[in-house]
Amino acid sequence: MAPRSLAAFLKAARSALTAPASQRPKPLTLVIGNESADLDSLCSAILLAYFRSHTPPHNASLHVPLCNLPRADLALRPELQAALAGTSSVPKLKSDSDSTPDTQGGVPLDSLITLSELPDDLVADDTKWLLVDHNALTGNLAKRFQSSVAGCIDHHVDEGVVPTNVYGFPRVIETCGSCASLVVEYAQDAWRQLSEQEPDQTTDRVLARLALAPILVDTSSLKSANKTTDTDRRAAAVAEAVLGVSGEGKSAFNASYETDAEYNRSAYYDELSRLKNDLSTFTYSDILRKDYKQWTEKTRSGGSLTVGFSTVSQGLGYLLKNIGDKNALLDGLYTHAKERNLDIAVIMTVQHDEGGFARQLLLWALNEPAVHAVKRFVETNTDKLDLKPWGDGQQDTTASDSGEWHTCWTHRTEFSRKQIAPLLRDAMKSWLWKTTQML
Ligand SMILES: [Mn+2]
Known part of the structure; x- marks a missing residue:
């Protein structure tokens, strides 16, 4: 025994x-x-x-x-x-x-x-x-x-x-x-x-x-x-x-x-909750890997897209104020994504205090196929998730010029990674499937 x-x-x-x-x-x-x-x-x-x-x-x-x-x-x-x-x-x-x-x-x-x-x-x-x-x-x-x-x-x-x-x-x-x-x-x-x-x-x-x-x-x-x-x-x-x-x-x-x-x-x-939400002693590298999941979608012909989701138990406002400014956040996310060969890097936040309970979604498509998949996700789910630009839009870049795109939304609070990850994975699969058909 x-x-x-x-x-x-x-x-x-x-x-x-x-x-x-x-x-x-x-x-x-x-x-x-x-x-x-x-x-x-x-x-x-x-x-x-x-x-x-x-x-x-x-x-x-x-x-x-x-x-x-x-x-x-x-x-x-x-x-x-x-x-x-x-x-x-x-x-x-x-x-x-x-x-x-x-x-x-x-x-x-x-x-x-x-x-x-x-x-x-x-x-x-x-x-x-x-x-x-x-x-x-x-x-x-x-x-x-x-x-x-x-x-x-x-x-x-x-x-x-x-x-x-x-x-x-x-x-x-x-x-x-x-x-x-x-x-x-x-x-x-x-x-x-x-x-x-x-x-x-x-x-x-x-x-x-x-x-x-x-x-x-x-x-x-x-x-x-x-x-x-x-x-x-x-x-x-x-x-x-x-x-x-x-x-x-x-x-x-x-x-x-x-x-x-x-x-x-x-x-x-x-x-x-207090212990889980106190991120003040951590770096962006710690915070992005603390609650992290990654998935790869593949086609038989060899196409593939990898997405990594970091869930963060505080809002973007908290992070920018307590951990590091916008450049530090984007640098941290870029390093995190490159170390893991991600095509799409995602941060999902849970905001408790400043401005009330809310969730934010930061999406970074790091290459052209990823931009297409993310656009597809946004087109399909804007109404369902009630995606609205977060803050003054200063996290955003435009897609067309650089072959990459990052942007940040708030969304309906009842959607967590458990629901949003399958939706983004569906958009990735759907884009991969479409490109396979075109070959
Ligand atoms: Mn669980």
Whole structure:
């Protein structure tokens, strides 16, 4: 049986992954979130790996929760440190060398397992992959391990690549605010049985906070009408029942948990939001890769366009005031795009204070085909998204003279990357398809 404490579980999982090839479990099961490596992805992967490792018959193999980021990028996520702390008191930001678990059962950031620990000699045939918070591997992982994807639990548009009916693996794709809610729903029976057979209130409190962190952040503390679903409410109730907070979910658990006097939903949400939205110590390079996703659309004849989306938890006004001026922003975005060979670079912002809640969309098409695809996106979606030029238009260039184009809009606030990325990818595909027809 896998260790009950989260610290010991993560240690065992790391040992399984980093053991010499001959001693590694075969197949090795990995659970991974999407490449933005946001709270939802990271917490969902840890929770699903933990519960499956403790549930018959899956506990026959220890599941490794893999954070979809290089180790150095953990430091860009203070909100994750808070979610892992197992307590509501302001978390200490521990240094990388300090891996002593604290007495609350929480774990430090550096106890997590990242892409930096993924062995180069690990081959697809010796692995099974369970995806959370996405349903298609991306980038290098897709090239190496796509053939071994066995299941998913996700709340994005189905890309149709996760096989159906792989024995023993879920294939759940449902709309809801947070993927962590789907994980809690999937795992709650296992959690209840575990809590009865091997009671450990300290660990269960850490797990409950890990579940609540993304659920609250992704649904604005269950208050966002267009994001929150019944699944989110039920999952939050289950996790809060574990914290002994009375509510409808208490009946889901027979175990009687003591009330965690330190937990307060709105205080926890406020603290996570504050940490997530405080970008003041970061550079543009940090901010653009903190919550980042990239896709390539291809045609059979060899045409391809790559887009990268950086989601930023503050508005453009905040960035220009606190991080660097317009030239610094455009320089930062250009460097970010060139390092990743992007044809289109996108920044999506969330503005909270100055001028009220709003979202901005900065699009930069870096070459002629990209300009065509972006124009197509704008023509098709201006009404739907209610695109309006942002500010005084000084971020904009004209397309025709330079073979590139950047411009900035505000748009309807109910559209996030989850909706806008598929629309832009459709425009890219449609342009690629049209040019193929012309050849
Ligand atoms: Mn998500």
